[in-house]
Amino acid sequence: MRQLDNDATTRALGYIGIAKKAGRLASGTPNVCDALRRGAKYAVFMASDASAATKKRLSDKCAYYGAELYSLSCTCAELAHRVGKTGSVAAVTVTDAGLSRAAVGE
Numbered sequence: 001m002r003q004l005d006n007d008a009t010t011r012a013l014g015y016i017g018i019a020k021k022a023g024r025l026a027s028g029t030p031n032v033c034d035a036l037r038r039g040a041k042y043a044v045f046m047a048s049d050a051s052a053a054t055k056k057r058l059s060d061k062c063a064y065y066g067a068e069l070y071s072l073s074c075t076c077a078e079l080a081h082r083v084g085k086t087g088s089v090a091a092v093t094v095t096d097a098g099l100s101r102a103a104v105g106e
Contacts, residue, residue, distance in 0.1 A: 015103035024096040036065040042100035047076040050090040
């Protein structure tokens with residue numbers, strides 16, 4: 001798991017918003033795990049205040065399916081706000097290869 005600094009988090013959140021508008025975003029831990037199972041090997045972004053169980057679950061799934069896991073320097077509530085959800089969202093994945101690479105600065 002790689003920790004993104006504030007500038008990288010701001011860039012990633014911008015691309016996450018674009019992916020949401022384009023319909024290329026899976027949000028929430030269960031949906032992220034489903035996307036990984038379906039073969040999406042793109043970047044997975046997790047909020048910094050996600051629970052220990054969520055961190056372990058996502059870390060294990062990403063290792064098993066060969067996806068990169070990034071920890072954002074934002075809370076679950078901030079991540080939820082960025083993807084247009086109420087409450088909290090612990091993790092999202094961008095399901096478009098180009099947007100995924102751009103979000104992590106590749």
